[in-house]
Amino acid sequence: MTGRFAWLRRNGPAVFGVALLAGAIYVVQKEFRDLSVADIRKAMDAIPPVALWLAAGWTVLAYLVLAIYDKLGSIYAGRPVSWPKSFLASFCGYSLAHNLGFAAVSGAAVRYRLYSAWGLTPLEIAKVVGFTSLTFGLGGMALGGLVLVFEPEVVPWFGSHVPRWVLQACALPLWGIVGTYIVLSRFKQHIRVFGHQLDLPGPRMALMQTALATVDVAVTAAIFYTLLPAAEGLTFLRFLGIYLASYTAGIAAHVPGGLGVFDGAILIGLQPYMPAPEVIGALLVFRLYYYIVPLFISGALFVGFELGQRRAILDRVTALGRGSETLEVPAIASLVALAGALLIFLGALPIRGTIIEEWAGHMAALASHFAASVVGSLLLVMAYGLLRRLTMAWALTLFLLLNGAAIAWVRGEAWWLWAAFLLLAGLVAALRGAFYRDSRLVREPLSPQALVPLLAVALCGITLALVAYGGRVSDASWWEVVFSEIAPDSLRFTVGLTGVLLLIGMVRLLRPARFRPLDWDAGTRARLAALGAMAPAEADGAVLGEGEKAGFAFLRRDGVWLALGDPAGERRDAISAIWRFRDLCERAGVDPAFWRVGQDYLRVYADIGLHAVALRQEGAPCYLAMRAERDLESLRPLLPAELRRAAEPARSRAA
Incomplete structure (x- = not known):
């Protein structure tokens, strides 16, 4: 039972996120079934210019409010920084994390790189990160309680099946958490939450946190609300409830930008008020304003910051690659996942006069329709492999992106759509050097463990291709066939099982082989000593390369x-x-860390989401590489004395 609980604790959020994503894809495809790109473009053209300018203004205000998060956080940490620095840290941290969501470029990771360059100690940075993370949660709970009191009907399903007073009563625990936090900040300096010590601010700071976060959430929702057409019964407070529920679902799914999950929840929530094309048009513009444009601006600012940190001429010449080295692969992986999602949604749109239909007939056109969702599904898997720097994932991603461009072209989509796939393929090809790991298929001999998933992938691909070329459901994506009422049960089962096996087989081929660490004994010590590694008398195990x-x-x-x-x-x-050690720690549900390391592998440590803290200021550089935002407290005794003293919790609280 303990083992099952540990497995659920480690993998439960991921399983829940996958379930949410699968449900969201089904919902979005169902809504897209009777749409076309022309319908969505028409809805976007109908958004008045005044609404576009207002939404742009709300976007600027939203990011300015987020900058106050970091300003208050630095004051709370006892090391206030200037407003320009607060804005840079906040804008880069939030916009990169909103879009990419991976450990190497999370808001915490970006803030560590910026604030450490400005002289803050690791613990002071950890306080800023904790403060900003907690602040948003306070605003969400405060506004969520407000919506439940006045508009409880917006809660999906529960709003129509649960008594109104029960939903209103659910506001009490949300407001209770916020109120408890403010009251505790008046009487206590420190509390322990899930084994971690949390230093509380003063009551004035706690009130400012809550008010600021409430404004932030309301302003962000106002961006989307401004872009929607007027609809009877859709007040801002009611929309705020729909937005909060959708945003929370996106966070729970652990998908960058809540992609698919947020969109599906918004479509469901707004379905009673307006047609799907109008919602999707506003949704695309909202993502452009709040996600895409800030991503490019913050990426440029972040690379510019890295360039500014290097003074030597030679460093300036080569800094671009090094300054963005932990950013480039997660960014490309995120774009590949976005391309996969786009193909899945494209496969849900009806076919209306394609190029290939004129050349090869209607059945070939249907096959291209079916192939869009298959290739899109595989691109989602490839994003997983790219993050692990796998050469096989790099090669397959190139192949699938070229397929995606061909599918968009033969379907007669706009030129910029298939050109975007070609551009992304060019970016992936240019980053060949960033992918340096062999996958299970390449590294191991063709054993039964590798042969079975390889054969499964081949057979599944052939099976899905046969379905695509005939039958009453060949004009549906493979996701839709599983839920189709006109398809025979045997076909629905076959397609569903085949599609799942195809994805599982690709994941198995991309994953490195599982292994067990070496037990710590005299033989292991001798092997490490022969390699020149540390071989202390006491250790818990050893890891060797492939x-x-x-x-x-x-x-x-x-x-x-x-x-x-x-x-x-x-x-x-x-x-x-x-990387083996990183995979081993991931399976064990713990964080990896490396003590007393040099500069040779700092790039690789950054690739797996670790931050290097200097252990020695003179002589040969020496670092502690760790997930500082989570593990600084437990590893602080390993810091040198001067850094350890600087990292001690402040005795006085921020007023």
Whole structure:
């Protein structure tokens, strides 16, 4: 039972997120079934210019409010920074995290890079990160309670099946949490939450947090609301409830930008008030304003900041690649996932006069329609492989993106749509050097463990192709066939099972082989010593690279496994050992960390989402690489004395 609970704790959020994403894709495809790109474009053209300008103004105000988060956070940490620095940290942190959502470029990671350059200690940065994270939650709970009191009917399903007073009573725990936080800030300095110490601000700061977060959520919702046409019964407060529920679902799914989940929830919530094309048109403009445009601006600012940190001429020449090295792959992976989602939605649109239909007949056109959702599904899997720097994922992504461009072209879509797939393929091709890991298929001999998923992928692809070329449901995507009422049960089962096996098989082929760490004994110590690695008398195990030509020892700590030094041995195998350790920690539900490492592998540590904190200021550089936003408190004793003293909690609270 304990093992099952541990598995659920580690994988429950991911399983829940996948379930939400699958449900959202089904909802969106169902809504798209009777739409066309022309319908959506017409709805977007109908948005008045005044609404566009107002939405742009609300967007600027929303990011200015977020900058106040960071300003108050630095005051709370006892190291206030200037307003321009607060805005840079907030804008880059939030816009990158909103769109990418991966560990290496999360809001916390970006803030650590910026604030550390401005002289803040790791604990002070951790306080800023914690403050900004908590602030948004306070605003969401405060406004959520307000919506439940005055507009409880907006809650999906529950609004029409649960008594009104019951839903209104649900506001009490939300307001209770906010009120408890404010009251505790008056009487206590520190509290422990889930084993972590939280330093509380003063009551004035707590009130400012709550008010600021409430304004932030309301202003962000106003961007979307301004873009919607007037609809009877859709007040701003009612829309706010729909927006909060949709945004919360997007966060729970752990999908960058809530892609698909947020959109599906918004479509369901607004269905009683307006047609789907008007919702989708406003949704696309909202994403452009609040997500896409800020992403490009913040990316440029972040790279510019990295360039500004390097003074030497040679460094300036090469800084662009290094300054964006932890940003480039997650950004490309996010775009690949977005391309996959676009193809899935494209597969839900009806076919209306395609190029291939004129050349090869109606059945070939239907096949291109079916193929869009298959290729889109595979691109979602490839994004997973790209994040793990797999060469096989890089090659397959190129192949699938070219397929996506061909599918968009033969369907007669606008030129810029298939051109976007070609442009993304060019960007992926240019980053070949960023993908340096072998997958299970490439690294291992063709054993039964590798042969079975390979054959499954081949057979599933052939089966889905056969379905695409005939039958009453060949004009549907493979997702829709599973739920189709006109398809025979045997076909629905076959397509569903085949599609799932195809995705699982691709994930299995992309995943590195599972392994167990070496037990710590005299033989293991001798092997590490021969490689030149640390071989202390006491350790909890050792990890070797895939070629067993590099390795290191590690210690198990509560929530963190600590590697002792850089991997010693052949460089290529040392990189595989680092990633193996990362995969091992992920399966164990803990964070990886590396103690007393040099500069040689800092790029790789950054690739797996770790931050390097200097342990030695003089002589050869020495670092502690860790997930500082989560593990600083437990690993703080490993910091040098001067940094450890600077990281001690302040005795006085912010007023």
